[in-house]
Amino acid sequence: MTTASAxxxxxxxxxxxxxxxxxxxGLGFTVEAGTVFGLLGPNGAGKSTTVKILATLTxxxxxxxxxxxxxxxxxxxxxxxxxxxxxxxxxxDLEATGRENLTLQGQVYGLHGAGLxxxxxxxxxxxxxxxxxxxxxRGYSGGMQRRLDIAMGLIHRPEVLFLDEPTTGLDPEVxxxxxxxxxxxxxxxxxxxxxxxxxxxxxxxxxxxLAIVDRGRVVADGTPNELKGQLRGDAIQVELGDPEPDGRxxxxxxxxxxxxxxxxxxxxxxxxxxxxxAAVPAVLQALEAGGVRVASVTIARPSLDDVYLRHTGRSLxxxxxxVPR
Amino acid sequence: xxxxxxxxxxMTMRHLRNLARQPWWIAITLxxxxxxxxxxxxxxxxxxxxxxxxxxxxxxxxxxxxxVMTAAFAGGWAGMGVIEDLNRGVIDRFxxxxxxxxxxxxxxxxxxxxxxLIQSAIVIVLGLLVGARFxxxxxxxxxxxxxxxxxxxxxxxxxxGMALLARKEETVIAASNFVLLPLTFLSSAFMQxxxxxxxxxxxxxxxxxxxxxxxxxxxxxxxxxxGLVLSRTGLLAALCLVCTxxxxxxxxxxxxxx
Numbered sequence: 191m192t193t194a195s196a197x198x199x200x201x202x203x204x205x206x207x208x209x210x211x212x213x214x215x216g217l218g219f220t221v222e223a224g225t226v227f228g229l230l231g232p233n234g235a236g237k238s239t240t241v242k243i244l245a246t247l248t249x250x251x252x253x254x255x256x257x258x259x260x261x262x263x264x265x266x267x268x269x270x271x272x273x274x275x276x277x278x279x280x281x282x283d284l285e286a287t288g289r290e291n292l293t294l295q296g297q298v299y300g301l302h303g304a305g306l307x308x309x310x311x312x313x314x315x316x317x318x319x320x321x322x323x324x325x326x327x328r329g330y331s332g333g334m335q336r337r338l339d340i341a342m343g344l345i346h347r348p349e350v351l352f353l354d355e356p357t358t359g360l361d362p363e364v365x366x367x368x369x370x371x372x373x374x375x376x377x378x379x380x381x382x383x384x385x386x387x388x389x390x391x392x393x394x395x396x397x398x399x400l401a402i403v404d405r406g407r408v409v410a411d412g413t414p415n416e417l418k419g420q421l422r423g424d425a426i427q428v429e430l431g432d433p434e435p436d437g438r439x440x441x442x443x444x445x446x447x448x449x450x451x452x453x454x455x456x457x458x459x460x461x462x463x464x465x466x467x468a469a470v471p472a473v474l475q476a477l478e479a480g481g482v483r484v485a486s487v488t489i490a491r492p493s494l495d496d497v498y499l500r501h502t503g504r505s506l507x508x509x510x511x512x513v514p515r
Numbered sequence: 516x517x518x519x520x521x522x523x524x525x526m527t528m529r530h531l532r533n534l535a536r537q538p539w540w541i542a543i544t545l546x547x548x549x550x551x552x553x554x555x556x557x558x559x560x561x562x563x564x565x566x567x568x569x570x571x572x573x574x575x576x577x578x579x580x581x582x583v584m585t586a587a588f589a590g591g592w593a594g595m596g597v598i599e600d601l602n603r604g605v606i607d608r609f610x611x612x613x614x615x616x617x618x619x620x621x622x623x624x625x626x627x628x629x630x631x632l633i634q635s636a637i638v639i640v641l642g643l644l645v646g647a648r649f650x651x652x653x654x655x656x657x658x659x660x661x662x663x664x665x666x667x668x669x670x671x672x673x674x675x676g677m678a679l680l681a682r683k684e685e686t687v688i689a690a691s692n693f694v695l696l697p698l699t700f701l702s703s704a705f706m707q708x709x710x711x712x713x714x715x716x717x718x719x720x721x722x723x724x725x726x727x728x729x730x731x732x733x734x735x736x737x738x739x740x741x742g743l744v745l746s747r748t749g750l751l752a753a754l755c756l757v758c759t760x761x762x763x764x765x766x767x768x769x770x771x772x773x
Contacts, residue, residue, distance in 0.1 A: 245611045248773050270613050281608030283600075285533040297525045298614045326536070342608070 196256075197223040197350050197382035198244060203253035204406075205239055213239040214250065215406035221384060221399075223349075226376045228397030229386040230494065232509040236406040237386035238278060241354045244384070245275045258349045271299070274343030278354045280335055281342065284328040288319050288338050291327060292345055299346035313341040317371075333364035340371070350382045351375065357392060365392075372396055390494040390506060402498055409501040414494060421492040421500060424466035426473060428459040431483025442480030446472050453499060455508055457485070460499060466490075519615040526614075526622020530596075534626065541633060548585040548638055552577065555705065556645060568707055575649070578642030579659050579731045580704035582635045586663035587698055587724050589634070590670030591691040593627055594678030601682055610770065620762045623675060624668040624755075631664040651735035658744055659731030665751040666727040672758035676765035680772075698724045703732075726750050 198221035205214040214236045221227040229237045242248045244257055246266035255262045258272035275281075283291055292310040296302075301309060314323040317337040327335060336356065343351055353372065357365040373396060376383050387393050393400050394414050401411035410417055426449070430439060433456050443452045443461055449469055452461040463469040466489030477484055498506040534540065556574045563573045570576035600606045609619055639656060649655055678687050701718045702725040708716055719725040730747035733739050 242773060247607055247611050248770050267613060270611055273611070275608065275611045277604050277607055279602075279604030279607065281604040283529070283533070283605050284603065285536055286529065290529075290532065294525055294529055295608075295612070298522065298609070298612045300613075 195223050196220050196259075197225075198227070198255075198257050198384060200240065200244065200255045201253055203240065203243060203250045203255060205236075205243070205248075205250045212406055214243075214253075216253075217403065217407055218253070219401045219408055219411060221382060223382050224376070224380045225398045226372070226383040226385060226396050228393040228400035229384065229403050230388070230390070230393040230397075230400050230498070230506075231386075231403035232388050232506060235403040237388075237403055238354055239406075240403075241275070241277075241352050241384065241386060245273055245352050246270055247275075271346070272349045274346070274348035274351045276336075276339045276343045276351070276353045276356055278358065280339050282327045282330075282335050282338050285326060287324050287326055288314060288330070288334075288341075289323045291338060292342055295342045296345045301346065309345060313345060317341045331364075332360055333367070336360060336364075336368065337371070340375075344375075348381070350384065353383060353385045355386055355388070357387070357389065369395055388506065390498075394494055402494075402501055404498075404502040410497060417494065417497045418492045421462060421496055423462050423464040423492075424469075425490045425492055425496050426461045426463055426466055426469060427488045427490065428461075428473065428477070429485040429487075430454075430457045430459055431485050433457050434459070434482065438480050439477060439482045442476045442482060443473060446476045449473060451500065453503065455505060458505070458508075460496070460505070462492075462496075519617050519621075522615045522618030523621040523625065526618050527625040530622055530626035531629065534630065541630060544589060545585070545634060545637060547588070548581050548634075549641060551584065552581045552638065552641060553645065555581075559705070562706070565710065567710060570707075571648070572646065574642060574645055574647040576707070576732075577705065578639065578647040578649075579735060580702075580728060581642070582638045582659055583663050583666070583702075583724060583727045583731065584699050584704050585634055585638055586631050586667035586727070587670060588691075588695055589631065590627065590667035591674050591695045592687075593623065593671035594674035594676075594687040594691075595684065596623065597675045597678035598682070598684050598687060601678070606679075606769075607773075610766070616766050617759070617763045619766065620672060620675060620759055624671055624759060627671045628664040628668050631667045632660055635660040635663050649735045650737035651739060655731075655735035655739065658734035658748070662727045662730045662748055662751055665748070665755050666723050669723060669751065669755045669758040672755070672762040676758075676762035679762070679765040679769040682769075698722060701725075703728055723751060723754055 201218045203214045203217045206212050217236060217240060229240060231237055243250050244255055244262060246262055246269050249263060257269050260268045260272065262269050289310055292313060293306060296306045296309060314320045317340065319334060319338060322330060322334060327338060330338065356372065357368050360368060372383065375381050385396055397414065399411065399413050401408040434454050439459050440452055440454050443449055449461050449463045470487055470489065474484060495506050556577055560573050562568060563570060674687065674691065677690055681687060701715055702722050703719065708719065726747040730744050734744045
């Protein structure tokens with residue numbers, strides 16, 4: 191099943207949790223070695239479960255997966271030596287210093303002596319933790335703990351690094367710094383990175399290819415530009431004055447030529463058109479004629495959110511707001 | 516096997532180091548046993564006058580009981596550390612590394628055992644200060660302390676396993692509360708065995724807390740029955756192995772459930 195250059199292969203993964211919660215429903219994708227691959231989707235879409243399976247933390251009900259050319263179900267021990275995992279929930283021992291955390295992590299992978307000390311020092315330096323290295327991690331900021339997490343995931347020079355929601359809960363500035371670091375990891379070291387995120391911008395910026403995940407399945411995959419390119423024309427977004435339960439707005443726009451893929455969610459109406467600026471007057475006219483109040487109109491080039499909307503019928507930004515963290 | 520030993524050592528060092536950062540914790544967990552020792556020692560002083568009560572004073576009798584009780588409680592609560600590591604994601608991090616599963620248990624148990632030795636020694640010294648005397652001397656005290664550590668590790672392993680299955684602090688607290696007091700009072704920790712009701716004597720025969728007390732008290736007499744001491748120590752060692760195995764298995768159940 192494994193092609194020569196694939197660092198990760200997942201095929202038909204399914205997993206159901208108790209109470210019939212179907213986390214994965216035939217999910218599959220392939221990641222080329224040395225690339226950054228993004229799994230984009232809201233919480234509960236199955237991203238973390240996928241990472242847990244690929245990282246040998248848990249097993250699927252059915253399906254197959256290989257990481258670094260090794261079957262994760264048949265040889266989890268060999269997979270473990272080839273991967274680093276930076277999990278959503280961190281993994282830093284808060285009672286230990288940064289240096290102690292890294293040292294123990296290295297020992298577990300069989301590093302020792304001067305080689306281990308040098309590697310620990312190098313990683314502390316590289317992740318801006320040299321000064322804080324001998325302080326207990328409980329005193330670290332969120333960004334520092336995250337950097338320590340990544341450093342721990344890298345200590346044994348893995349071939350594949352899993353980053354599960356690496357910037358969730360971080361301040362915008364810290365997030366930007368983290369993006370630069372992740373981009374550097376894949377560029378300079380030839381590392382294969384599987385990144386999960388529910389931030390569109392993060393997937394757009396970091397992932398060479400990505401898969402949009404919804405309800406345990408991959409609904410679309412490709413490079414961010416390919417995905418956006420599948421959407422013809424511009425996106426029109428209209429904020430309505432009142433929520434539209436009766437579909438009046440939808441009906442009004444169906445009569446406008448050159449406008450398609452109309453969706454209404456609450457007060458937010460989206461549609462696609464060949465030329466946004468030409469279509470806006472007609473759209474406004476149609477809505478007015480239909481008795482629908484309009485608060486604002488925006489035209490945009492297609493974004494990943496439009497891609498997500500197209501494939502799932504929902505806006506990722508909306509779904510992310512709805513799911514409490 | 517050697518990788519398991521090495522990894523156990525790394526994990527033991529982690530737990531000991533974290534404990535060394537908060538040594539006051541050892542003192543805090545001793546507050547309760549000290550109160551029991553002083554209060555019970557005073558309240559039930561007259562117990563020594565009951566016909567058939569073998570020990571010279573009640574404090575002589577009570578001190579080993581408190582040593583064992585301290586160990587039982589600390590063992591039962593050990594799962595709280597697992598919950599904290601689970602919540603922090605530390606356990607998951609180790610589970611996706613090549614670390615040997617038994618080391619994740621044994622590292623905790625060795626630390627538990629070492630802390631047990633320290634706490635037992637402190638309680639014994641306190642007992643001596645309030646007048647307890649032990650004819651069995653150092654050898655007897657060593658048996659008491661070692662058996663307490665084994666029992667503590669056994670209950671600790673069970674508590675760890677339960678924490679992995681339940682994954683909730685509340686459950687560990689409820690289960691510990693539910694189990695620990697009966698285990699302590701259905702033993703001869705506070706009263707000589709043949710002076711207790713028959714049914715308690717029967718139940719106590721299967722109680723690892725009782726095995727620990729029996730071994731310790733016997734070894735502390737002037738002329739111990741070493742056969743009894745050895746059999747109880749053997750039972751505790753076997754129990755410790757079984758519980759460690761169970762706790763290691765609990766990691767598999769945990770991984771299946773996530």
